[in-house]
């Protein structure tokens with residue numbers, strides 16, 4: 001059980017749990033974990049949804065699981081080919097139900113920075129990922145993010161730069177799942193090997209934890225689907241997610 005509920009498995013499975021039946025769900029560039037979450041949901045759940053991806057695929061049936069979340073194999077046997085403009089149009093026209101987007105820093109309202117660390121004019125690091133974050137996060141009906149590092153430099157009181165306003169609906173890390181409640185991120189659940197106090201300790205903003213419990217372990221179908229998707233364990237090794 002512990003092996004199946006590694007930090008990597010925890011993130012991918014909990015991202016999949018944000019996907020809803022019949023909805024349109026998007027995963028983009030540099031998004032291996034959301035790609036795996038969408039493919040897991042297709043295999044593990046008894047209902048269907050529309051999975052679209054930045055390779056242009058719409059409910060594709062890829063012949064293998066690629067390392068890159070923008071690999072053309074993700075458009076194999078696709079129902080249609082979507083262009084980049086189509087993803088943005090779906091969002092701005094209110095048709096995108098769920099999109100997965102990255103973030104380097106997240107504040108208590110779920111707003112995100114994926115532009116720079118430090119001062120904008122003299123940054124320590126410039127980050128990629130501002131295009132989707134700036135447009136898709138505020139316009140999709142829901143957006144979720146993931147971070148392999150749960151730390152006070154990631155979960156901050158004040159962002160170094162606000163790339164995306166509007167706020168994530170869901171946030172998943174190796175030790176916690178947050179959801180948006182009354183305009184703020186609230187703790188929904190924590191990794192069974194972690195604790196509420198550890199999540200508080202490693203989070204730089206105050207949050208409501210009313211009703212939060214340890215996360216439900218993976219179902220047999222979820223665990224089986226992820227084993228199939230990562231048969232040789234390469235994704236898990238590449239992700240190198242630590243609980244501590």
Ligand SMILES: CC(=O)SCCNC(=O)CCNC(=O)[C@H](O)C(C)(C)COP(=O)(O)OP(=O)(O)OC[C@H]1O[C@@H](n2cnc3c(N)ncnc32)[C@H](O)[C@@H]1OP(=O)(O)O
Pocket residue numbers: 027028029030031054084087100101102103104105114115117125127128129130131132133136153154
């Ligand atoms: C149409 C579409 O496809 S829309 C787009 C969909 N895709 C996305 O939204 C993905 C967008 N991009 C991402 O998610 C990126 O991974 C980002 C922007 C979140 C982070 O970029 P990465 O290059 O992965 O940064 P990474 O996390 O490796 O950090 C690089 C360095 O930046 C600095 N850094 C990153 N985050 C922080 C932080 N919160 N605080 C301080 N320093 C930080 C550190 O120096 C770090 O190096 P270190 O970990 O060795 O200390």
Ligand SMILES: O=C(O)/C=C/CC(=O)O
Pocket residue numbers: 028029084128129130131132133
């Ligand atoms: O914002 C990003 O990370 C990527 C966007 C891809 C694009 O719009 O070309």
